[in-house]
Amino acid sequence: MTHQYTISGMSCDGCRTKVEKTLNTIEGIQAEVTLNPPLATITMEKHLPTEKFQEILSQVGNYTIEMTTAKNTAEAPPKSCCSSQKKDNHEGHHHKKETTVTHNYNTTGVFYCPMHCEGDKTYDKPGDCPVCGMDLVPQVAIGNTQFTCPMHPEIVSNEPGDCPICGMDLVPMKASESEENKTYIDLLKKMKIAVLFTLPIFIISMSEMIPNNPLYKLMSIENWNWIQFLFSIPVLFYAGWMFFVRAWKSIVTWNLNMFTLIGIGTGVAFLFSIVGMFFPDIFPSEFRSHHGTIHLYFEAATVILTLVLLGQLLEAKAHGQTNGAIKELLKLAPTEATLVENGNDKVISIHNIKKGDLLRVKPGEKIPVDGKITTGESSIDEAMITGEPIPVDKKVGDTVISGTINGTKSFVMIAEKVGSETLLSQIIQMVNDASRSRAPIQKLADRVSKYFVPTVVIISIVTFIVWAKFGPEPAYVYGLINAIAVLIIACPCALGLATPMSVMVGVGKGAQFGILIKNAEALENMSKIDVLITDKTGTITEGKPSVEKIYAVNNDENVLLQNIASLNQHSEHPLAQAVVNFAKAKNQTTLEVPDFEAIAGKGVIGTVNNSKVALGNKKLMNQIGASITEDIEKKIVAEQNLGKTVSYISVDKIVLGYVTITDAIKENSVKAIKDLIDQGVEVIMMTGDNSNTAKAVADHLHLSSFKADCLPEDKLKEIQRLQAEGKIVAMAGDGINDAPALAQANIGIAMGTGTDVAIESAKITLVKGDLNGIVKAKKLSYSVMKNIKQNLFFAFIYNVLGVPIAAGILYPVSGILLSPMLAALAMSLSSVSVIVNALRLRNLNLK
Secondary structure, eight states: OEEEEEEESOOSHHHHHHHHHHHHTSTTEEEEEETTTTEEEEEESSOOOHHHHHHHHHTTSSOEEEEOOOSOTTTSOOOOTTOTTOOOSOBTTBOOGGGOOOOSEEEEEEEEOTTOTTTTOOBSSOOBOTTTOOBOEEEEEEOOOOEEOSSOTTOEESSOOBOTTTOOBOEEOOOOOOHHHHHHHHHHHHHHHHHHHHHHHHHHHHGGGSTTOTHHHHSOHHHHHHHHHHHHHHIIIIISHHHHHHHHHHHHHTOOOHHHHHHHHHHHHHHHHHHHHHOGGGSOGGGBOTTSSBOOOHHHHHHHHHHHHHHHHHHHHHHHHHTHHHHHHHHTSOSEEEEEETTEEEEEEGGGOOTTOEEEEOTTOBOOSEEEEEEEOEEEEOHHHHOOOSOEEEOTTOEEOTTOEEOSSOEEEEEEEOGGGSHHHHHHHHHHHHHHSOOTTHHHHHHHHHHHHHHHHHHHHHHHHHHHHHSOSSHHHHHHHHHHHHHHHOOHHHHHHHHHHHHHHHHHHHHHTTEEESOHHHHHHGGGOOEEEEOSTTTTBOSOOEEEEEEETTSOHHHHHHHHHHHHTTOOOHHHHHHHHHHHHTTOOOOOOTTOEEETTTEEEEEETTEEEEEEOHHHHHHHTOBOOHHHHHHHHHHHTTTOEEEEEEETTEEEEEEEEEOOBOTTHHHHHHHHHHTTOEEEEEOSSOHHHHHHHHHHHTOSEEEOSOOHHHHHHHHHHHHHTTOOEEEEEOSGGGHHHHHHSSEEEEETTSOHHHHHHOSEEESSOSTHHHHHHHHHHHHHHHHHHHHHHHHHHHHHHHHHHHHTTTHHHHOOOOOHHHHHHHHHHHHHHHHHHHHGGGGOOOO
16 A cells, blocks of 8 residues: 655755655655655555654654645545545546535545544545544545435436426435444444343343342243343344454454453453353352352343443444534535526536636525636625624625625626635645644553553453452452453543544634634644744735835836836735736736746846846845935835835836835734733744834834844744744744745744645634634634643543442442443443533634
8 A cells, every 4th residue: 555645854855865764664664755845655565653654753853744635625535545546536627427426515435533543544434443443433525416306306417407307496415324324323223222132131130139039930040041141142242243343353453442341341241141051060159149040240241232332322423513513614515606608697516617617696695616706796704714703895806715605796706716726625624634633642642542451451350369369258259240340441432532522623613713723733732832923914914015106216107117017917925916906007018027036035126128127125226236325215214114115116226216015904913912912922023024114013013022124034043043942933924935934833824815835834724814813723722722631631530540449449448349330331421521521612712
């Protein structure tokens, strides 16, 4: 099997060689590593968890390895360990008819362990985890929608339209039953069978506590034992058989888990009872009741299995709620759109939309894909994406997002991002990926779980020996019962579920408020940040700069405008776009620039109309040796002191003027920065702008720390310096020039309004793109970590107290012993309680 992994921390070919050689030292591994892109393609004889690779690489350098996940979950599920050779049978927006799945949202056919025992490893069919034995849970994603006639359900179409039989409009078919619901229904069926047969066994067994047992007047105790035996068969060999299968797998693979303990405990009780029925004479007198018969434990085995089954049933129900946020996002995906073609409207499936299509969005409809308005205007409800309840006014040229809801007006838009490229699909993919990632705090539970089951088995054996030697009569019976109780009460799954359940719910909650978290590590570290470094343009400010004026020494502003617009027509920088838009508004034409060059952190240069033109800051002017008169310098400084951005314009190394650009500070930047400072976070503004403009903005924000005239490498070095001091640094930015700093920071935070490169480099993306999102992200991180610690505390305390009590430690003092049946109930509810506690995060208010 072959998988691809992303390697972080390689800076040269020497690093690449070191990583490749290190990986190839692992037995059964063949690895090829590339530097650009930084990927490792690993072929292995049997699957190894990512943690194994990370452990090896950490010994030779500061390298991080992560499994590369598919970005196209909405249309093609990521390759799993069982299906790495299968190819997706559709791509882009084209879907073959025979592969269309009938659902609005459904599983992707990809399953994973909720405890992430093997990291990012996935499976292409349902089942149970080979490590912990828990049921695999499905990953959900947007699926294709088919349409049917409400009167003639046999009519199924991939396209909306009308029924060929009755002419009625076809309607979207309802979502098919998901795998997790199938699991729940299957468990519910087994639960009913288990209760049906266990209840009579329990009544028969407990009747012994009734004086002059009335049942023994109907039949002898031997006959009642036979009835218990017959009734226990459906419970053990149908309803609870899966637990023995999992226990056997765990022993064969030596991945000991909760089901190992359950299988051994109930198996011992059942086999002991069988032998006691058929061969009673082989047991010593200590095992006999006052009736002279052997104590049988059919009721213990069946009740334990029934209670464990109850726990699994409750867990399956709760699992469906932990990824509820993803399902709510999936419901936002529309099923059809109105295509405007040759002046006519035509309803088409959303999967047939292509880039460049013109789409009409009517009042109250969902926006089908990402794009821009070309005709008309409206108010759009974006609450489901950004978390902000107030509708946003949109006009021609404004961006609209898939899944958001149109207001009371109609408009026409052009499709720019379709399929997996839409923001909604990317959000769903990011939430899915982050939900499966492992938080560093989980390592503690992993270390404990590694030794947990063997330790419990040893304690169980010691319990039997101690009771058999020192316990009251019948000592062997006491020893057996308490040994079984120890095996049953121990619950490693509560430890394993403590972190991933909280992460899954927390990541989903963040997505509902426009906070997209790339992995669990970022979610954990966000609560620990000491320093926030923030860019100015597009982060603190609106990122929508506009040209206020152009000053020319010779009063020929039009010529200068044509020069700088020609230069900037190939640049993505917001300031460049402001100049181009200003030129368009003035109906100014642009000229070809054959040698355009962008100089990071300084500006742009090129040849326009046979003249060497440069536009940028003073560093650029110094670099090219341009002369600046004292009069222009004074005028520029005066503008900068007002908080405005000023770019020098030089032609043939002579500064002939400047352009003044304004960019309004976002309304909530002041409050967000104050909130962060109040929480003990040091906020530092680092900008490529000049010191005068930077100081004016810093004063307005009441910022004590700022750095001006910063190049991209300056931000990078400052982050490295702070990290060397032991600080946990977050970096907020939105531009291509911020990408190195975003990647270096402990937490890179990208504004969703920024460039794709910045978003790709960041660990957290804020859809709305304002600093208030950082305050919300920090609150979310704190709440999730608090929830995880509560779960871990409960799981540890439960096992630390439960195992000794089950062993009988309270008996010498109080005479209290724990029945294996009560132990089974406690064990089942321990895992459920962890999930229920994680679900409390759904009520977290981030507004």
